[in-house]
Amino acid sequence: MNNAKKTQVRPSAFKILGRIFSYIWKNFPKRFIVVLIAIIVSGVVAAINTMFIQVLVDHYIDPMVADPTLVDPLMKELSIVIIIIACMYCIGVVAMYIYTRLMAVISQGTLKAIRDDMFWKMQKLPISYFDSHTHGEIMSYYTNDTDTLRQLISMSLPQMINCFVMIVCNLVAMFVLNWALALVVIFLTSFIVLFTRLLVSRSAKYFKETQLCLAEETGFIEEYTNGQKVIKVFNHERKAEQAFDKLNNELCKASTAGNKYTNILMPAANNLGNLAYIFVALIGAVFAIKVPSLDVGIGTIIAFVNFTKAFINPIGQVSQQLTFVILALAGAGRIFNFMSVAPEVDNGYVTLANVEVSEDKKITEVDHWTGKWAWKHYHKDTGKTDYIPLKGDIVFEDVCFGYTKEKEILHHINLYARPGQKVAFVGATGAGKTTITNLINRFYDITSGKIRYDGINIDKIKKDDLRKSLGIVLQDTNLFTGTIMDNIRYGKLDATDEECIAAAKLANADGFIQMLPEGYNTMLLGGGMSLSQGQRQLLAIARAAVANPPVMILDEATSSIDTRTERLVQKGMDALMENRTVFVIAHRLSTVQNSDVIMVLDHGNIIERGTHDQLIAQKGVYYQLYTGAFELE
């Protein structure tokens, strides 16, 4: 139904990083600058620390050892130098504390900003997006992908910035100290970089394979655990075990391979670092003894030996993060892609207004709730504003619709529902019943034709106001975590407790709610798992009732309830339907019998229409359905 996913191009790694940084920059500009400065300060101090070793050995210790008379004055001087250095150290430590602490706020704040943005964007997406993507797919943006993003932003990114600064500071310090040895260090380091890159690319490959295997195994466990009872009933345990072992062994193979490369990364980088450190010492010694022009003292060598470590360490750290960063960027890419899906468009301008109607039927807009509504229609060309009373009159004029351009689902539908009428749709799965209701509340837009609501083309009505005037009860009742009262109040957020209870009474739900130990304050968890299907349905009806809309859509609202329970629900439904325009879609024909008009849909066409008695007399498709000759699903 939706090709947007396929046509979108995966953004490049740099674009994704750029987008993450733009989030940081937008939310924490000052703090981010402070962080950068603090990181640089602490990096410089760390480099000075290493350089200080050279000064210490070459300028103080060596002369003092060579000439004991210098001990006293030099020792005094050294004390002062150490105090100065200690002060710098303090600055370095404070800078480090500042940036790690600020980074905690920045990284968590950025994550929150991205998460909030993502949720808000999701709320704005059209229904078509949710119909064409599985919940699992969308959920994985929030779970797996956000998890990797969390690690990227809160761990990898600060560490990589830090390492980068360390590498640069050390590099500069080395060149300041001795350019020849600096070149030697760079030369030796390049081998290490090449080697670790090789390992990283290998481990990334196996890591991806591991993810695939894990996903496959997870899918298997999910499917088979859901059907665990069937497995037991069919004595199928051994078979399931064999199938599981096969997947499990494959996963083990891939993860062992991937882990091998990751696990040798650290010892390899470490020991190669040690090798470099040895060679630096040796080459330093050679320079010191054979090439005096380079002015290499023992202090320089000790300093360089330490520089080699300080230089290679961050490189090892970065390469260890790299596998992870590659995967995390892919996840971030998916999140940003999801966020860039076009939101639901709404060009409607006709709104719903609270009004008072005077005795001579003059309508005036007021700013408080009156229980009376009117469409406020502003005419651009004349500059006049019309008020049309909300009645619930709906007309389809030659409506055609398809979820995709290629396949039309509804063909030239004409129908009308006068205020207070009950219109029923009957037909097989895929006949287009639910599609019709999807069009009335504009979850989808029609391809051609017109739908009028109280005479106004619904394109012109603002979606929020259009939906405010329509109530809907669906087959799958979705309740939300919260109390029963919260769930009923969902229909009208400012409803008083009394209003909610009145709605529950209307829906015939008050009885069972009173029986619950905590009554209306009973907490519902997991979508109301603790309630029966029928009870959930009654709550959904009460929720719609409290909103008190002039038009109701009941989409298979009673199909999964047994006939005894349905009678209970039916009473609530009947009360709800009174004085409203109602569209009913039902599986059980018993639900639709007393409708004012019944439409039989087949492959997107209305093939029969009339009252129950008329249709029975016709002995057509409805008659066959009614007598059970056809399968209805």
Added chain:
Amino acid sequence: MDIIKTLAKSIREYKKQSILTMIIVFFEVILETLVPFVMSILLDQGLKKNDLNLCFYLTIVLVVMTVICFIAGVEAGFMASTAACGLTKNLRHDLYYKLQSYSFKNIDKFSSASIVTRITTDCTNVQNAYLMIIRTAIRAPIMLVLALILTFISSWIIGLIYLGIAILLGGALIFIIFKAHPYFHKGVTTYDWLNGVVQENLQGMRVVKSFNREEFENQKFNKISTTIYKLFSTGEKISAFNSPFVQFAIYAIMVVLSYFGSRLIVDPNTTMTTGVLSSLISYAWMVLNTLIMISMIFVTIIIASSSAERIYEMLVEQSDITSKQNPVIEVKNGNVEFRHVNFAYSAKASKLVLNDINFKVKEGEVVGILGGTGSSKTSLVNLIARLYDVTSGEVLVGDVNVKDYDLAALRDKIAVVLQKNTLFSGTIKDNLRWGDENATDEEMIEACKLAQADSFIEQFPDKYDTYIEQGGNNVSGGQKQRLCIARALLKKPKVLILDDSTSAVDTRTDALIREAFREKIPNTTKFIVAQRITSIQDADKIIVLDDGKIDDMGTHEELLARNKIYQEVYYTQNNKGGDNNE
């Protein structure tokens, strides 16, 4: 302790690699720690005395040491991966096999989502911890101790200072972890809550949009995401002390070394030299690095411990239904009898789900079971295949108590078509073979004809090789039910139980299925649980259940004449007509 013992049982064939890893790491660490020591000799004896030959000679020693370390490190890395991934594989294997031994009661206890997490994420956490334990947990303490010893040899004053700093810093790092961890832990839990909100929104998006509740939901989400932000950032702010502490320790050591070090070198009465000073700096790094590693081990183990607990929970769960010793392995006939059966799902429940159920059914009879939602129809039929054990009383199949049978033998002869049924991804044939893995094509077609499934299967382009998607989502509800019945028929059962298995099938097809049963498998005892009177009205016996008790039992005519509940259901369905009229 029990947890570790139970989990350790899964190491099995990877014991060798685990122990070898530790041994290799042990020697590797010793060699690595000695490198700065040799280096100090190179600087003092070679460089200071302009002895280039000694320099070269010592360099070769150092290179050999490092190369050995390199090889050992790589080898240990390989083996550790094999051992850790192997352990995980075995753990997953053990968990899954354990799951297969579970009874329905055990299955009800764990949600399928929690089982998935235990077998996947929790096992991965344990894998990471194990990897840490066999490598880093050996490496870090040894390196710490050795580095301290070597420092003490060079200078006991500096050694003492290192020891003091190590204790202080180590204490501080671990203190920080224990301070910060509760925040992270709570953050992760809140995270699940947040995902719950997203899930609820995804499922109820139509409701959200119909009621214009986008903004309302957004506020709900923001509130939780703010909580998460606060928890995590508080935790991280506490952890933010970590690296400055370490850095501070390094700088403190540098200050101490440069002052005392110089004094000691200058003092002719000590053996301190410049080379030794350089090795002391290396040891300082080693001490601090190992402290960081140790704190990381703590974090990993804390994370893994709750995972380990969850895995343990599943591993020690004992199935409450097992075959007894020397079981009966043949079900002689299809007679079924209930004798004073009481049943409750939990021993603690105050109310019985089934209360004093008595009835007797002869082979080949058809029994209808009727009752409203919550009248325990499903519970009753589940006892026949011993999917649950009775609380008291006896259930007999083939005149033998079901507890005396071998479980597999019993369930082989009783086919249950469950109310919430599942088809698995695979072809139709794959699914049918669940009933009998050696079934021939003819047998499969025969079973499908009985279940009235053959006609629609033949209309699929790939016929019996049509691929069924996960959960059977590409066939309609009625088709799915008929496939499930066919699958059950292939078992050639002595007792067939249909638990509301034709609710989505139209009445005509439903009647055809029952007619086929009557003609083709007359000797199979049939239990039919149904909402529709038409599905059971021609049964030999109809049991009317109400609130866990048998309200009445008899034929359609008898019940229609005397039973109130039956009459009520009958008249509701017939007056309101619709899908239950023939």
